[in-house]
Amino acid sequence: MDDLEFAGKCAKADKIAWKEFLEKYSRLIYSYINSTIRIKGYVFEPSVIDEIFNEIISSLIQNNFKKLKTYQGKNKASLASWLRQVTINFCLDHLRKQKTPMVSLDAPVDDDMSLSEVIPYRGLTAGEELLKKEEVQSLTDCIQRLDLEDKFFLELTLKRALSQEELKNFFRVSRAVIDMRRRRIIERLRDCFKGKGFELLE
Amino acid sequence: MGLKFEKLIKIVYEKWKAKLPRSREAHPDEEDFSAFIQNQLSSQETARIKNHILSCEECAQILTVSLKLQSAPEIEPPAKLLEACRDLISNAISSQTLEIILVVKEKLLNLLNTTGDVLVGQELVPAAVLRSRKIRDFKDEITILKDFGDTRIEVKITAKAGADFDLQLIIKDKLTQELKKDLRVSLIKGDVELESYLAESGKVIFEHVLLGQYTVEISSLRDKVACVLIDIKV
Numbered sequence: 001m002d003d004l005e006f007a008g009k010c011a012k013a014d015k016i017a018w019k020e021f022l023e024k025y026s027r028l029i030y031s032y033i034n035s036t037i038r039i040k041g042y043v044f045e046p047s048v049i050d051e052i053f054n055e056i057i058s059s060l061i062q063n064n065f066k067k068l069k070t071y072q073g074k075n076k077a078s079l080a081s082w083l084r085q086v087t088i089n090f091c092l093d094h095l096r097k098q099k100t101p102m103v104s105l106d107a108p109v110d111d112d113m114s115l116s117e118v119i120p121y122r123g124l125t126a127g128e129e130l131l132k133k134e135e136v137q138s139l140t141d142c143i144q145r146l147d148l149e150d151k152f153f154l155e156l157t158l159k160r161a162l163s164q165e166e167l168k169n170f171f172r173v174s175r176a177v178i179d180m181r182r183r184r185i186i187e188r189l190r191d192c193f194k195g196k197g198f199e200l201l202e
Numbered sequence: 203m204g205l206k207f208e209k210l211i212k213i214v215y216e217k218w219k220a221k222l223p224r225s226r227e228a229h230p231d232e233e234d235f236s237a238f239i240q241n242q243l244s245s246q247e248t249a250r251i252k253n254h255i256l257s258c259e260e261c262a263q264i265l266t267v268s269l270k271l272q273s274a275p276e277i278e279p280p281a282k283l284l285e286a287c288r289d290l291i292s293n294a295i296s297s298q299t300l301e302i303i304l305v306v307k308e309k310l311l312n313l314l315n316t317t318g319d320v321l322v323g324q325e326l327v328p329a330a331v332l333r334s335r336k337i338r339d340f341k342d343e344i345t346i347l348k349d350f351g352d353t354r355i356e357v358k359i360t361a362k363a364g365a366d367f368d369l370q371l372i373i374k375d376k377l378t379q380e381l382k383k384d385l386r387v388s389l390i391k392g393d394v395e396l397e398s399y400l401a402e403s404g405k406v407i408f409e410h411v412l413l414g415q416y417t418v419e420i421s422s423l424r425d426k427v428a429c430v431l432i433d434i435k436v
Contacts (some may be wrong), residue, residue, distance in 0.1 A: 076242055
C-alpha cells in the first residue's frame, strides 16, 4: 500500500490504519516537535510538548480529517516528509502565538558593525553624507540586479545564516561549490559597485 | 575579498529586504514545501517558491528551520501520551462514523454492536442500554440513527427471504427533521464502489445486499458528511 492509499484509509476513519499511523509516525512527530522547539531557543515543560503533539493529531482528524486529506502525494512527497513539514509549521505557529518573542535563528545584523564603520567615515558634511547614501543606494541597485538564484543564495547565507553543511545538503553540491558560488556573487557585486564609480573597502 | 565589503553587502541586503513588499501570494502548502526542500519541483515551481520566500518572513523561517532539521534525533513519545492519543482518535472516529455489526440467526437480526441509537418502538436506545435490557434480537428489520453535526442519518436494515438485505438510508436535518436532498450516497465493499445515488428525495435504498462488510459514504459536493460501517454476518 502506498502512502496516499494509507492516508486515504486513515481519512476514511479506518481504526486499523490509525493504529498503524501512530505506530509509524508518532515518534517522527514527537521528535520534530522537540527539535523545532529546541532550535528556536525555547525550553518547555514536557506537558507542553505533549499538548502540542495532541494538537497536531487533533488537527489531522478534526473536520472529518480535512487536514489529512490535503496530503495528495504531489511531487512524490512521502507521508513522512509531509508530516514532518506539518509538525514544523504547527510548532512555529504555536511559538508565534506565545507571549515571549521568538528567539530568532536568523543571523542578526551585526550590531558591532554599523554602516558608518563599514563605509569609511569622511566627516559629517552634507556632501559626504550624500556620498555615503549614494554608496548604499548603488550597492542596493547591484543587489537588486542579481538574479533570483543569487538573491536566494544571499538570503540563506547572509540573512538566515545557514551553515556550509546545511547549504551543501540543500543544494546537493560540495562545500567547494558553495564557496565558489559565494565568491562569485561577491565578485559580481564588487564589479557592479566599482562600475558605479565606488572604491572597494578592504 | 574584503571582509568589510562582505559586511557591507550584508547590511545593505538587510536594508533592501526590509523595504521589500510582503508577498501577497498564498503560502506554499506542506507538500510543496517538502517537495521544494527535496528538489522535486519543476524549475517553474521552484522559482515561484524562491520568490515567495524572499518576500515572506514566515515561509523563510519555515525553510530555515526545515533545513536545520534535516534529521531530528528520535525521541519516543511517552506511553501515556500515546494512550491518550489513541482515545482521542477512537472518539473522533466514533463521532464521524456509525458502526453496525449484525449476526443473522434463524431469520432474526442479532445486534452485536452499534455506535448509534436503536429505534425500539418509539424510543431511541443506545446500544449499551439495549445490552443491559438484554434486547439483542430484532425480527426482520432494525433501524439505527446517528447525528453527524446538523445531519441525522437513519439506517434501516431489512432482512429478505434469502440471505440478502435491503439497506435504506434516510437523511434529515437534525433540528427541523426535514429530508436533506442532493447528498450523494455510495455503497462500498472493500475498495469497490458498488452503487452510488444522488439522494434527491433524501432517501436511498440499496436492494439485495449480500452478507459482508460494507461502507456507506454520505457526501456533499465539498466533503464527506457521514460514514456508516456495516458488518452483517451469519
